[in-house]
Amino acid sequence: MLILHRMAMAASNSLLSTQLLRPSVSHFPNRLVSIPTCCLHANIKKKKMMHTTASSAIATESSESATLSQDDNVKTRKTTTQNEKTDKIVLPTNESSEKLLRVRHTCAHVMAMAVQKLYPDAKVTIGPWIENGFYYDFDMEPLTDKDLKRIKKEMDRIISRNLPLVREEVTRDEAQRRIEAIKEPYKMEILENIKEDPITIYHIGNEWWDLCAGPHVESTGNINKKAVELESVAGAYWRGDEKKPMLQRIYGTAWEEEDQLKAYIHFKEEAKRRDHRRLGQDLDLFSIQEEAGGGLVFWHPKGAIVRHIIEDSWKKIHIERGYDLLYTPHVARADLWKISGHLDFYRENMYDQMNIEDELYQLRPMNCPYHILVYKRKLNSYRDFPIRVAELGTVYRYELSGSLHGLFRVRGFTQDDAHIFCLEDQIKDEIRGVLDLTEEILLQFGFSNYVVNLSTRPEKAVGGDDIWEKATSALRDALDDKGWSYEIDEGGGAFYGPKIDLKIEDALGRKWQCSTIQVDFNLPQRFDITYVDSNSEKKRPIMIHRAVLGSLERFFGVLIEHYAGDFPLWLSPIQARVLPVTDTQLQYCNEVTKQLKANGIRAEVCHGERLPKLIRNGEKQRIPLMAVVGPKEVEMQTVTVRSRFGGELGTMTIDDFTSRIKSATENRSSF
Numbered sequence: 001m002l003i004l005h006r007m008a009m010a011a012s013n014s015l016l017s018t019q020l021l022r023p024s025v026s027h028f029p030n031r032l033v034s035i036p037t038c039c040l041h042a043n044i045k046k047k048k049m050m051h052t053t054a055s056s057a058i059a060t061e062s063s064e065s066a067t068l069s070q071d072d073n074v075k076t077r078k079t080t081t082q083n084e085k086t087d088k089i090v091l092p093t094n095e096s097s098e099k100l101l102r103v104r105h106t107c108a109h110v111m112a113m114a115v116q117k118l119y120p121d122a123k124v125t126i127g128p129w130i131e132n133g134f135y136y137d138f139d140m141e142p143l144t145d146k147d148l149k150r151i152k153k154e155m156d157r158i159i160s161r162n163l164p165l166v167r168e169e170v171t172r173d174e175a176q177r178r179i180e181a182i183k184e185p186y187k188m189e190i191l192e193n194i195k196e197d198p199i200t201i202y203h204i205g206n207e208w209w210d211l212c213a214g215p216h217v218e219s220t221g222n223i224n225k226k227a228v229e230l231e232s233v234a235g236a237y238w239r240g241d242e243k244k245p246m247l248q249r250i251y252g253t254a255w256e257e258e259d260q261l262k263a264y265i266h267f268k269e270e271a272k273r274r275d276h277r278r279l280g281q282d283l284d285l286f287s288i289q290e291e292a293g294g295g296l297v298f299w300h301p302k303g304a305i306v307r308h309i310i311e312d313s314w315k316k317i318h319i320e321r322g323y324d325l326l327y328t329p330h331v332a333r334a335d336l337w338k339i340s341g342h343l344d345f346y347r348e349n350m351y352d353q354m355n356i357e358d359e360l361y362q363l364r365p366m367n368c369p370y371h372i373l374v375y376k377r378k379l380n381s382y383r384d385f386p387i388r389v390a391e392l393g394t395v396y397r398y399e400l401s402g403s404l405h406g407l408f409r410v411r412g413f414t415q416d417d418a419h420i421f422c423l424e425d426q427i428k429d430e431i432r433g434v435l436d437l438t439e440e441i442l443l444q445f446g447f448s449n450y451v452v453n454l455s456t457r458p459e460k461a462v463g464g465d466d467i468w469e470k471a472t473s474a475l476r477d478a479l480d481d482k483g484w485s486y487e488i489d490e491g492g493g494a495f496y497g498p499k500i501d502l503k504i505e506d507a508l509g510r511k512w513q514c515s516t517i518q519v520d521f522n523l524p525q526r527f528d529i530t531y532v533d534s535n536s537e538k539k540r541p542i543m544i545h546r547a548v549l550g551s552l553e554r555f556f557g558v559l560i561e562h563y564a565g566d567f568p569l570w571l572s573p574i575q576a577r578v579l580p581v582t583d584t585q586l587q588y589c590n591e592v593t594k595q596l597k598a599n600g601i602r603a604e605v606c607h608g609e610r611l612p613k614l615i616r617n618g619e620k621q622r623i624p625l626m627a628v629v630g631p632k633e634v635e636m637q638t639v640t641v642r643s644r645f646g647g648e649l650g651t652m653t654i655d656d657f658t659s660r661i662k663s664a665t666e667n668r669s670s671f
Contacts, residue, residue: 162221
């Protein structure tokens with residue numbers, strides 16, 4: 001969307017920040033976060049239905065099906081018991097529990113002490129707490145999972161010794177002397193970046209110390225070693241700079257109680273089952289081809305059809321809401337990005353320029369300047385407002401290879417970008433309209449729980465006090481009218497205007513940054529855009545940036561994980577699979593499939609295996625509906641239908657089957 005939003009994100013990614021997020025973000029609110037029982041029961045029910053006989057078409061396979069169902073029942077009982085143990089565990093957050101934050105920060109120090117006891121040549125860097133635990137970066141030999149077990153055992157010994165955490169204040173010269181004595185070059189660099197005096201140091205007993213401002217627990221004995229686990233090791237460049245040394249980053253998780261750790265591990269297992277990268281491959285939805293380059297997404301046919309559905313739905317609702325659709329170029333002369341300010345403030349995230357006929361061109365990192373140029377193509381009157389333009393615009397941003405992560409962090413992606421040009425007294429109504437539109441679109445995809453923030457004016461800002469106050473009040477009033485609860489982020493707005501950010505909650509309770517609404521006083525000034533008011537005088541319009549889905553790639557990744565690949569019928573890439581009991585029924589199956597496709601239903605025939613395996617394959621591919629065809633179905637010109645979520649639905653005519661799918665698709669409902 002805009003420059004400064006990304007600049008703020010870049011600042012938050014500093015290695016010195018104690019709020020650094022890992023590329024794969026799993027957000028835990030202060031709530032019940034164990035696997036939702038409804039999700040588990042849905043999976044159990046689907047497995048139990050998988051091998052139940054349907055009709056005469058399936059009767060010959062009933063013996064094998066019954067045996068498989070019994071096996072599934074055993075697995076069901078085991079899984080249910082495990083789930084019940086974690087259903088009532090509440091996982092606190094760093095924000096809700098200061099004790100937890102202290103435990104996690106101390107664990108980072110304990111881990112660093114353990115590493116240096118086991119590997120004396122290891123050099124330490126930084127070790128902050130993070131959302132679900134902590135990490136620490138070391139300059140040392142590569143580590144393995146076996147090494148992590150050794151480090152955890154040493155941590156347990158340190159914790160059991162109940163060593164005190166002692167805070168000490170020293171002069172800068174004394175801190176420098178101590179760092180030189182232990183030959184820690186990274187600590188020296190960190191010291192140079194600390195501006196406050198005196199310098200604070202935390203000791204673990206009298207054996208190990210670190211530059212740190214705290215907070216920590218009083219002693220290592222305050223840590224429950226059974227609630228701590230080392231999770232993984234990864235490479236991380238010092239200061240995030242690929243030209244600097246590659247460090248070993250050890251991630252750990254820490255909780256107040258052992259039961260919380262178990263619930264967290266259970267949650268992680270479910271999150272792993274839903275991982276969009278694995279499901280994207282298993283369900284043949286998308287890929288990232290190394291031959292083409294990292295961070296560039298290939299949408300496979302099944303993924304592409306889901307994108308097509310999303311785009312069609314998005315375009316339809318925007319046209320209904322008074323937006324004009326745009327298509328704009330993927331490149332532009334570099335001068336355009338000078339005017340917008342991107343070359344000054346965002347160059348590190350932009351690709352190198354191209355020399356074309358002695359002129360420099362730039363791949364676009366944003367869509368905003370293009371929409372402004374469309375606005376400027378003619379002189380606008382106050383009577384023309386509001387002017388709403390929208391585009392599914394593909395942008396290109398340079399990301400370090402180490403930060404790339406599936407669909408969540410890529411180098412080329414498509415934003416559902418829109419810009420509204422309006423008068424000052426239209427801001428509130430336009431913002432309310434965006435909120436209504438956002439709610440309608442997100443509800444279509446199954447998202448109804450949001451976390452909303454309103455960010456206000458920072459210390460440095462463009463625009464006068466009056467317009468800032470009017471814009472902020474308009475955002476606040478629109479949220480109040482909507483009836484949404486929200487938190488005020490004082491001073492958290494960008495320098496160009498206040499904004500609303502919305503995070504959606506998925507099936508596991510994780511929060512994902514999605515929609516954003518930003519009022520902008522900067523670009524209208526940079527591009528000198530105007531309109532003619534009722535007195536025939538030129539005035540500057542208000543510009544609103546907004547995105548509902550964010551990027552299509554990232555939103556698709558969230559969708560995959562939200563539904564665990566089990567898309568609702570209207571969104572599923574294949575809605576119905578037609579299965580013959582034997583190849584004798586294949587011709588009829590092809591006729592049925594042809595009729596379904598003629599009615600706009602996404603259907604296919606699958607054959608060549610025994611029926612139980614065809615059904616099992618359909619389950620693995622998350623096919624919502626399977627139409628089984630045997631001799632009786634051919635004779636009666638029917639199909640026997642089984643639903644992935646509803647079980648056996650009996651025999652029905654092709655017209656009835658078609659009608660019910662079309663109705664469910666149109667109404668976004670179940671079959």
